[in-house]
Amino acid sequence: MELQVRHLGKTFGSGQHRKEVLRDISFALRSGEFLSLVGSSGSGKSTILRLIAGLEQPSSGQVRVDGQAVQGPGPDRGMVFQKYSLYPWLSAAENVAFGMRLQGLPQRDINERTAYFLEVVGLQDAARKLPRELSGGMQQRVAIARTLATNPKVLLLDEPFGALDLQIREAMQDFLLQLWQRTGLTVLLITHDVEEALVLAQRVHVLAPHPGRIVSTVEVDLDKSDLNQLRLSPAFLEKRRTLAGVLRQLEPALV
Amino acid sequence: MVASATDGGGAKPLPLLSIGATPSPLVRSGLQVSSLLIPLLLWTVISALELVDGKFLPSPAAVLESLASMAREGILFQDIVASTGRVFAGFFLATLVAVPLGICMGVYPAICALCEPLIAMLRYMPAAAFIPLLIIYLGIGEEPKIALIFLGTVYFNVLMVMDAVKFVPKELIETTLTLGGRGRQVLVQVVARYSLPSIIDTLRINIATSWNLVVVAELVAAEVGLGKRIQLAQRFFRTDQIFAELIVLGLIGFAIDMGFRLLLRLSCRWAL
Numbered sequence: 149m150e151l152q153v154r155h156l157g158k159t160f161g162s163g164q165h166r167k168e169v170l171r172d173i174s175f176a177l178r179s180g181e182f183l184s185l186v187g188s189s190g191s192g193k194s195t196i197l198r199l200i201a202g203l204e205q206p207s208s209g210q211v212r213v214d215g216q217a218v219q220g221p222g223p224d225r226g227m228v229f230q231k232y233s234l235y236p237w238l239s240a241a242e243n244v245a246f247g248m249r250l251q252g253l254p255q256r257d258i259n260e261r262t263a264y265f266l267e268v269v270g271l272q273d274a275a276r277k278l279p280r281e282l283s284g285g286m287q288q289r290v291a292i293a294r295t296l297a298t299n300p301k302v303l304l305l306d307e308p309f310g311a312l313d314l315q316i317r318e319a320m321q322d323f324l325l326q327l328w329q330r331t332g333l334t335v336l337l338i339t340h341d342v343e344e345a346l347v348l349a350q351r352v353h354v355l356a357p358h359p360g361r362i363v364s365t366v367e368v369d370l371d372k373s374d375l376n377q378l379r380l381s382p383a384f385l386e387k388r389r390t391l392a393g394v395l396r397q398l399e400p401a402l403v
Numbered sequence: 404m405v406a407s408a409t410d411g412g413g414a415k416p417l418p419l420l421s422i423g424a425t426p427s428p429l430v431r432s433g434l435q436v437s438s439l440l441i442p443l444l445l446w447t448v449i450s451a452l453e454l455v456d457g458k459f460l461p462s463p464a465a466v467l468e469s470l471a472s473m474a475r476e477g478i479l480f481q482d483i484v485a486s487t488g489r490v491f492a493g494f495f496l497a498t499l500v501a502v503p504l505g506i507c508m509g510v511y512p513a514i515c516a517l518c519e520p521l522i523a524m525l526r527y528m529p530a531a532a533f534i535p536l537l538i539i540y541l542g543i544g545e546e547p548k549i550a551l552i553f554l555g556t557v558y559f560n561v562l563m564v565m566d567a568v569k570f571v572p573k574e575l576i577e578t579t580l581t582l583g584g585r586g587r588q589v590l591v592q593v594v595a596r597y598s599l600p601s602i603i604d605t606l607r608i609n610i611a612t613s614w615n616l617v618v619v620a621e622l623v624a625a626e627v628g629l630g631k632r633i634q635l636a637q638r639f640f641r642t643d644q645i646f647a648e649l650i651v652l653g654l655i656g657f658a659i660d661m662g663f664r665l666l667l668r669l670s671c672r673w674a675l
Contacts, residue, residue, distance in 0.1 A: 203577050223583035232572035237596060247582030250592075278673050291578075298582055311530040 149334060151177040153349045155209035158195055168359040169195050174208070175256070175353055177302065177336055182328055184337040184349035186391070188399055192360025193338045197306050197342045213301060223251065225302030230307045233291035234279040238291045241266060241275040244378065247298040265293040268327070285309075285316040289323065302334045307346070321347050322375050329372075336375070342391045346384065347375060354391065356398045364394055461643035466650070469643040474517050477674040478632065479651070483627040486617050487544065487655065493552025494613045498606060501557050505564025506595055515565065522558050530555030533621050538624070548620035555616040556609050563609070567601035568594055600667060607663035 156173040159166060169192040177183050187193045200211050202221040207271055211218040212303050213225065226268055232273045234243050243260045253261075266272045269289040288308050295303060308324075309317045324347055328335055344353045354362045370384055378384050405433045417424035426434065426620070443463065449455060450462035475477040508515040533554055537547035571594050595602075621630030629648050636644035668675065 195509060202579075221577070221580035223581065225581065227578065228583040229574040229578060235575065235593070235597075236669070237599075247584075250579070250582055250588055252586045272643040280673070289436050294582070294635065302579075 149163070149179040150211040151302055151334075153196070153200065153209075154212065154339055156206050156209035156211065158192065158199065158204070159207045170199075170389065171359040171361045173362060178333060179301075179334050180332045180348045181351070182333075182335045182337070182349045184345035184352045185355055186339060186342060186345045186395065187355030187360065188340060188354055188357055190356035190357035190360075192357070193340075193355055194306055195360070197304050197338050200302075201304055203227075221303070223298040225304055226298060226302070226323075227293035227304045228288065228291045228295055228304065228308045229283060230310045234287055234294075236279050239276050239278055240271055240282065240286075242292045242306050243279070243290050243342060244279070244297050247294055251298065260298050261376065266290075266298045268296065268331070269293040269323075283316070284312045285320050288320060290382075292324075292327070296331075296333075299372070302336060305335065305337045307339055308337075310339070310341075315336060317344070319403075324348060325372060325375065342388055342395065343379070346388055346391065347372075347378065352391065354394055354398075363398065366391060372397075384392070408491060417644060438651045458640065459642060461646055465643045466646040467541060469641070470647040470651070473644070473647065474631075481627050481669055482629045482632050482648070483504065483651065484654065485625070486621065486630065488550050489550060489620065489628070489633075490610070490617050492545075492609075493549040493616075494556055494606075494610050496549070497553045497557040499555065500523040501560030501655025502564055505561045506568050506590060506598070508561065509565040509571075509598075510590060510594055518561075518566075522561055526558040526562070530616055533619070534623055548625070551620045552613040552616050556613050559609050559612065560605060563603055563605040566600070566606060567598045571597045596613075600671040603612075603667045603671070609669075610663070611656065612658055614652070614659070618652070 153173055153175050156170055157168070158170040159168045161167055171194060174324045175183070185196060195204065199206050200218065202211075202225065217232050218225075230246065238246060245258050249259060255353060259326060260280060263272070263275075266275055269292060271286060271289055271293070272342050272374045274286060274290075279290070282290065290390050292303070292308070305324075307319045312320060324335075325326055327333065328348075335348075337345065337348060346366075350368055352366045352368060353362045354366070366387065368387065370378060370381070370387070372378055411583070416533060419430075446460075450457065450460055456623055461469075470479070473482075508518055529547055530551055534547070534551060537550050537554075539545040575593060575597065576589055579589050584593070617628070618630030618633070621628035622634050625631040629652055633645050633648050636642070636648070
């Protein structure tokens with residue numbers, strides 16, 4: 149699988165209200181890779197994800213999956229939002245089954261895959277609970293399981309842990325990294341959190357705002373066998389400081 | 404040391420009328436019962452002391468007796484069936500039109516732009532003003548009465564369903580699209596399902612309007628019905644019957660309200 153983003157541009161409005169949100173965004177993502185886009189608000193990072201998901205149309209350039217131009221939303225690009233990600237009237241298991249049901253999979257396959265993916269995210273015991281009975285972190289895990297159950301080629305995550313408390317956020321990062329290491333997922337993660345990007349991704353593209361554009365790329369070649377140790381290691385802290393510095397320079401007015 | 408805050412075993416409750424004060428369950432039930440009991444008591448006292456001529460204000464006993472005799476003769480049952488039948492028929496049709504249309508208007512801005520100005524204006528034409536036209540078009544049978552109830556509630560239903568639909572989180576719709584959902588699946592399985600509690604509540608509020616209109620409809624041309632009976636009672640100066648029918652109207656309305664609340668409870672436990 150290859151996801152190609154080519155010279156992507158997006159402008160909202162026209163005339164006086166014309167606003168260029170993205171300019172000439174290009175990058176690629178191959179099977180099994182974990183890529184992150186980091187930027188402050190106004191960098192258009194969510195818009196990039198929405199263009200890839202097919203929820204918006206680009207003003208210029210295009211998104212290709214395996215050479216095919218993206219025309220609209222589809223289950224080959226699974227998306228997890230920060231908020232309101234679950235259907236509140238369905239139990240955790242029914243939420244996981246929902247996407248497969250939409251696609252008309254046979255009931256037996258749905259039951260099997262639902263049980264499997266609930267187990268993958270460690271929520272087999274919460275199968276019958278309603279979303280409101282689950283913690284924020286558990287809800288996001290159900291949302292990830294639901295997306296994985298429809299067998300996407302790439303998992304698009306839009307600040308998935310942004311609404312969670314710090315401790316839960318770190319636990320969720322550990323969870324996501326292990327999931328990726330175990331299953332060979334392809335992941336594109338949007339975040340404003342430099343640490344989150346460095347902990348999780350193999351490569352980080354840094355976005356500058358107004359209009360959003362990629363200004364630098366960092367390869368993360370750190371040992372990720374123990375994330376708690378990683379977060380405190382000098383090499384990690386050094387990378388984090390550099391990256392935070394780059395972001396800060398892009399928006400000096402905020403400091 | 405703050406002694407007074409801890410002794411006595413519990414915090415002093417706020418005065419009942421301060422903002423944020425919640426009465427204890429016992430006090431609350433007491434207040435709710437008084438809400439009905441006090442007017443009944445006043446009524447009993449006033450008629451017992453004959454402060455008002457019994458012809459104008461019949462005593463509770465007289466009203467009860469009148470109710471019992473109408474029940475014995477079977478006219479009460481007949482009236483209830485006729486009136487509720489009209490309300491349910493008209494309101495059912497209004498719901499049948501309003502729910503799909505309201506959902507489409509809430510989801511598709513184009514449909515909203517096409518329908519909203521017209522509906523916003525029609526809504527301000529009093530339904531009762533259509534009665535002469537309805538009689539000319541549909542005669543004096545059941546049709547004009549059902550049509551009146553339909554006209555009087557359909558526009559409010561449409562607009563309120565549309566508003567309810569606008570509260571469906573965009574993320575939920577977009578998630579469904581990225582899971583492979585198509586137009587109809589999104590509308591029925593996500594938008595309608597998410598709005599169901601608000602839609603049931605909308606219907607609960609608006610059926611009160613149909614209940615008002617059925618009486619108006621029956622005043623014009625009807626053989627039976629609670630509203631018709633009231634009109635006949637006026638002719639014979641039977642204020643006891645009027646009171647009895649009014650109480651029945653109130654009780655049935657209350658029962659319908661409770662029915663919708665129960666429906667909400669049973670079908671949307673996730674939203675309560």
